[in-house]
Amino acid sequence: MPPLTAFEARVLDHIRRHDLLHPEEGVLAAVSGGPDSVALLSALLALRDETGTERLIIFHFDHGLRGAESSEDKAFVMNLGSTFQVPVVVKTADVGAYRKARGVSMEMAARDCRLAALDEAKRSCGLDKVALGHNANDQAEEVLLRLFRGTGPAGLSGMRPATAGGCIRPLLFAPRRDILAYLKEKGLTYREDSTNQIPGHCLRNRIRLEILPRLEAVFHPRITETLCRHAELATAEESFWSEEVSRLWEEVKCKGSTGETALSVARLRxxxxxxxxxxxxxAVGLQRGHLGGLYAHHVESVMKLIERQHSGRSVDLPGGLKARLEGDRLEFAAAEPQQAVPFDFKIPETGSFEFPSLQARLVLKAEPNPPSGTAHGSPLEVCMDADRIRWPLTVRSWRPGDRFRPLGLGGSKKLQDFFVDARIPRSLRPRIPILCDAEKICWIVGRRLDERVAVSRGTSKVIRAAWISRDWNSRGSERLPSG
Known part of the structure; x- marks a missing residue:
């Protein structure tokens, strides 16, 4: 092996300092074809002996949003894999349909689909980590973006070098200029995304192209490094707070009903x-499973509930959540939906089927199984082994006693227990669509596929199922349609 470059040595130091990789782990490297991802791939390959990485696979996500450019990006990454003799996994998704179904921005829709596809590829390839190419400039942009959106102190820590879900960022320390210099030193080419040069394309572009250069010119020529240093300090503070909150949680929590989280107001005060x-x-993170969309003004609204002590009052929070004051209890639960009516619709064949009462549509397509096993990244779209399905199909609400075999669990489970483990409020369960065939449950829509219809290497034909709903909230917290 040739000696490490100065840049590769710095990457290795960052990996060791943040404990990002361990010997014999498998890594999925997210490669778009841009400079950051090409540098990431090159550095990971150069450091394989030092990190002990057992398997390295390239992942490329084709958003299908830039026409010929998207196809050229894919071909470039495939060529990279051939040049470096690294396997390549390519996934795609109908980002436009996902955006329409979820009512989110195109940037958020692309991100959600990409992350879902990354997670699926990591699991299907049996890998331990997903390596992302975020750099110091990306970190500075993220800190400013969160600040402008009204984040609290926790949000100012920006992106972490590693996440609990196995994502790592080996280049997070490196300014973009150092990455470009490294690529030049290694003689590596890369792709440029033309949309990155359009300020109005998204707010992040405006920060990158207009705001940060202005801050560098007027306030500080090394504002990127300053913001990254701030993020590191905030991360250290968050480590302390994480331990402190875990300690205090047992003191303030109350026993709540199924599907709710409750705190003692007296102990909070x-x-x-x-x-x-x-x-x-x-509390919100436990109830929803994430803090996406929760900003400082939401938290302050809950703080006012506590201070004014008006029992029976409530405030709306993101994801269909309500915080309600009931006596000495502060309760976090899903907003009360209209009473759900059981539903049961027969599906005789493939095609597109409208359900007006559910404000939704189901699209079923028969397709040959692609060689790569490519499946869309949206949780509202799955591929099923066509030979394992017994027609006709049914879309129905859940029933007491329902059981299925969740993909990845290795056994059967009562649907009610699955709902409890997934922290799905009781009031929402009757509204979750369930796709069944003549013998069994096939798919808990948006949640989990049944392993009995999962696509395998021996699958020759698939049924691709897409659930398109006007009332499905983003990031897995449902406002499922009323019956």
Whole structure:
């Protein structure tokens, strides 16, 4: 092996300092073809002996949004894999349909589909980590973006070098200029995304192309490094707060009904505002499974509930969540939907089927199984082995006693227990569509596929199922349609 370059040595130091990789782990490298991802791939390959990486696979996601450019990006990445003798997995998704179904921005839709596809590829390839090419400039942009959107102190920590889900960012320390210099030193070419040069394409572009250069010119020529250093300090603070909140949680939590999280107001009021805010965020995170869309003004609304002590009052939170004050209890639960009516629709064959009462549509297509096993990244779209399906199909609401075999579990499970483990509020369960064939449950829509219809290497034909709903909230927290 040739000696490491200075840049590769810095990447290795970052990996070791943040404990990003361990010997014999398998890594999925996300490669778009841009400079950051090409540098990431090159550095990971150069460091394989030092990190002990057992398997390295390239992942490319084709958003299908830029016509010929998208196809050329894919061909470039495939050629990279051939040049470096690294396997390539390519996934795609109908980002436009996902955006329409979820009512989110195109940037958010692309991100959600890409991350879902990454996670699926990581699991199907049996790998341990997903390596992303975010750099120091991306970190500075993220900190400013969160600040402009009204994030609290936790959000100012920006992106983490590693996440609990196995994502790592080996280049997060490196300014873009160092990455470009490394590529030049290695003689490596890369692709440029033309949309990255359009300020109005998204807010992140405006920050990159207009705001950060202005800050560098007027305030500080090394503003990127300053913002990244701030993010590191905030991350250290968050490590302390994480331990502190875990310790205090047992003190303030109350026993809640199924599907809700409850806190003692009296015990909350024993702590200062900073601690209360952290505990409120923790409660929302437990209830929803994430903090996406939760901003400082949401937390402050809950703080006012506590201060004014108006029992029976409530505030709306993102994801269809409500915070309600009931006596000495602060309860976090899904907003009360209209009473659900059981539904049961027969599906005799493939095609497109409208369900007006559900404000939704199901599209079923028979397709040959692609050689790569490519499946769309949206949780509202799955591929099923056509030979394992017994027609006719049914879309129905759940029934007491329902059981299925969740993909990846290795056994059967009561649907009610699955809902409880997934923290799905009782009030929402009757509204979740279930796709069944003549013998069994096939798919809990948006949640989990049944392993009995999962695509395998021996699959020759697939049924691709897409659920398109006007009332499905983003990031897995449902406002499922009323019956």
């Amino acid at each position: 024993c702590h200062g505002p900073a601690v209360r805010r952290r505990l409120i965020r923790h």
